[in-house]
Amino acid sequence: MSIQTVNAPKASSGNLLPIAERAEVRHAFVRLLLSEKRRVALAIGLHLIAAVASAVAPLLLGEIIDALGAGGSVADVDRLALGIGAAALAVLVFTWAGTFVAHRLGERLSATMRERFVDQCLRLPMPVVERAGSGDLMTRSSGDVPEAGGLFRDGVPQVTVSVLKVVVYLSAMVWVSPLLALCMLVAVPTITIGTRWYLKRARAGYLNERKAESTIGDTMAASADGARTTATYRLRPVRDRAGDDTVAGHWSAARYTLFLRSVFFPFLDGTYALPTAAVLLIGGAFYFDGAVSLGMVASCAVLTRQIMFPLDHILMWIEKVQRGFAALARVEGVSGIQDVDEGATDRRPEDGAVALHGVRYAYPGGGDVLHGVDLEVPAGQRLAVVGPSGAGKSTLARLISGADVPRDGAVTIGGVDVAALPLSERRSRVTLVTQEHHVFTATLRDNLVLAKSEADDAELERALAAVGADWAFDLPDGLDTELGGTARELDAASAQQIALARIILADPDVVILDEATAMLDPRAARDTERALGAVLEGRTVIAIAHRLHTAHDADRIAVVEEGLVAELGSHDGLIALDGHYAGLWRAWHGEFASAEA
Numbered sequence: 001m002s003i004q005t006v007n008a009p010k011a012s013s014g015n016l017l018p019i020a021e022r023a024e025v026r027h028a029f030v031r032l033l034l035s036e037k038r039r040v041a042l043a044i045g046l047h048l049i050a051a052v053a054s055a056v057a058p059l060l061l062g063e064i065i066d067a068l069g070a071g072g073s074v075a076d077v078d079r080l081a082l083g084i085g086a087a088a089l090a091v092l093v094f095t096w097a098g099t100f101v102a103h104r105l106g107e108r109l110s111a112t113m114r115e116r117f118v119d120q121c122l123r124l125p126m127p128v129v130e131r132a133g134s135g136d137l138m139t140r141s142s143g144d145v146p147e148a149g150g151l152f153r154d155g156v157p158q159v160t161v162s163v164l165k166v167v168v169y170l171s172a173m174v175w176v177s178p179l180l181a182l183c184m185l186v187a188v189p190t191i192t193i194g195t196r197w198y199l200k201r202a203r204a205g206y207l208n209e210r211k212a213e214s215t216i217g218d219t220m221a222a223s224a225d226g227a228r229t230t231a232t233y234r235l236r237p238v239r240d241r242a243g244d245d246t247v248a249g250h251w252s253a254a255r256y257t258l259f260l261r262s263v264f265f266p267f268l269d270g271t272y273a274l275p276t277a278a279v280l281l282i283g284g285a286f287y288f289d290g291a292v293s294l295g296m297v298a299s300c301a302v303l304t305r306q307i308m309f310p311l312d313h314i315l316m317w318i319e320k321v322q323r324g325f326a327a328l329a330r331v332e333g334v335s336g337i338q339d340v341d342e343g344a345t346d347r348r349p350e351d352g353a354v355a356l357h358g359v360r361y362a363y364p365g366g367g368d369v370l371h372g373v374d375l376e377v378p379a380g381q382r383l384a385v386v387g388p389s390g391a392g393k394s395t396l397a398r399l400i401s402g403a404d405v406p407r408d409g410a411v412t413i414g415g416v417d418v419a420a421l422p423l424s425e426r427r428s429r430v431t432l433v434t435q436e437h438h439v440f441t442a443t444l445r446d447n448l449v450l451a452k453s454e455a456d457d458a459e460l461e462r463a464l465a466a467v468g469a470d471w472a473f474d475l476p477d478g479l480d481t482e483l484g485g486t487a488r489e490l491d492a493a494s495a496q497q498i499a500l501a502r503i504i505l506a507d508p509d510v511v512i513l514d515e516a517t518a519m520l521d522p523r524a525a526r527d528t529e530r531a532l533g534a535v536l537e538g539r540t541v542i543a544i545a546h547r548l549h550t551a552h553d554a555d556r557i558a559v560v561e562e563g564l565v566a567e568l569g570s571h572d573g574l575i576a577l578d579g580h581y582a583g584l585w586r587a588w589h590g591e592f593a594s595a596e597a
């Protein structure tokens with residue numbers, strides 16, 4: 001695999017989901033912390049006590065030295081040594097308690113963020129997900145959510161505790177000797193320059209790395225989905241090149257962040273010795289001048305060593321915190337997408353009547369594929385939609401289901417704009433059934449209750465019986481039988497029956513069948529269509545008809561041609577009209593008759 005020819009494909013990355021701005025990320029971060037403010041305060045309080053206790057030992061050490069210098073007794077030294085022992089015990093107890101609270105807090109915050117993310121994903125408008133591709137969403141949920149979770153679980157507690165320690169140790173130095181505390185300043189320029197250099201580049205670097213991971217995800221998913229097409233048209237070199245390009249893009253992004261780390265951390269290591277050396281040199285000079293005692297120099301020298309551990313910790317964690325914030329920006333980017341229910345109407349459909357008025361629609365970057373469709377389907381009626389390939393039938397189905405909104409005109413159900421209905425209301429009112437029936441790797445029951453979470457076993461069994469899914473009653477574990485994946489692969493007809501049983505459970509007013517039986521062999525299709533009779537009873541049905549006998553059975557037929565309804569009427573009426581439909585019917589009838597013969 002060559003990784004010389006770099007440049008990630010721009011087309012797919014341009015459609016990726018948005019990334020939150022810094023201010024939005026800060027806001028989300030603070031909002032999460034505030035949601036647990038009591039635990040945050042408790043964790044900080046416990047760690048603050050631990051930090052103060054750990055500053056006690058160097059201070060008492062200085063006092064022991066000074067006591068010995070002043071000819072103090074063994075009892076004085078013992079008392080001070082006992083103080084050091086007590087402080088060490090306090091450090092142990094409060095650090096343990098603080099860490100315990102902080103870890104629990106981190107897990108809670110991480111869980112809240114995950115739940116919000118999943119909730120937001122489930123509420124994303126379908127066109128947004130389709131345009132972004134599943135790769136980006138997958139990377140955000142499998143990569144960014146755990147990374148951002150680590151920010152709350154480890155990054156924030158580690159940095160907060162270390163900052164507390166630095167502040168406490170610095171305060172202790174100032175308390176012992178403000179003059180010697182100033183020695184810490186020698187490390188400030190180098191640390192500031194190094195950290196600024198790193199931070200300036202790190203956010204963009206890590207965001208870029210994450211984006212490159214998403215692009216790999218997208219490319220892999222596209223290659224897997226199109227494996228057959230690739231083999232048929234011998235496109236393997238093209239797909240290989242696409243894979244190489246995305247991997248090279250990621251390699252280049254990862255190499256950049258590695259470069260940042262390999263400059264930053266060795267540079268910091270060199271700066272740590274400076275303050276201790278300064279305290280010993282300057283402290284020694286002041287000691288001989290009588291400005292400070294030996295104990296004060298010793299205390300401050302120990303504190304400069306002690307302060308370097310949390311400082312090192314902060315700088316080490318800065319990278320992870322940067323990564324965490326970059327991941328949080330991608331997680332929050334999903335929250336920033338307009339909620340499907342934003343601006344939803346309070347009105348509710350009166351019945352299942354479907355109406356389209358002057359509907360025009362264009363896919364992004366393309367011209368209109370629907371050119372002003374007018375169509376009315378009274379509640380409970382069954383309309384078949386026929387027409388040549390590419391005429392706009394599936395697009396029409398998507399618009400009626402509310403999965404997409406028209407560029408112009410309106411699609412209503414029961415007199416209410418379908419796209420303006422809240423998501424849950426829309427899902428309960430209208431169901432789109434396509435030829436793709438996903439069977440989740442879960443039990444039969446889990447696959448069914450997706451449509452109605454409160455349904456009991458008897459209701460589930462009634463729905464299965466209504467669609468003729470007799471096989472379901474012979475399963476070894478009944479409704480608890482695991483389906484999908486390697487557990488039990490279902491054939492297309494059975495998968496379709498599950499989809500139909502879900503319709504019965506969901507009980508929508510309007511059902512749209514888009515090529516619902518197109519993938520089945522004619523016998524299975526006829527069986528399924530018989531089962532459909534029970535499913536569709538009493539509902540408004542819009543069926544994109546591929547086999548014209550389904551159209552024949554409908555109350556009315558709409559012939560769609562080039563994005564417009566060219567003919568509308570009953571089967572007999574359209575045959576009598578002797579137009580497009582009559583031609584299609586004769587052609588299909590001839591084919592069907594010869595196939596039967």
Ligand SMILES: Nc1ncnc2c1ncn2[C@@H]1O[C@H](COP(=O)(O)OP(=O)(O)OP(=O)(O)O)[C@@H](O)[C@H]1O
Pocket residue numbers: 363364366369387388389390391392393394395396
């Ligand atoms: N996601 C898409 N992006 C861009 N153009 C699209 C997309 N889906 C469909 N189109 C185009 O819109 C037009 C109408 O397509 P649509 O799938 O609605 O037709 P159809 O009548 O259902 O065809 P078929 O019977 O072959 O499924 C076609 O020109 C098609 O190429």
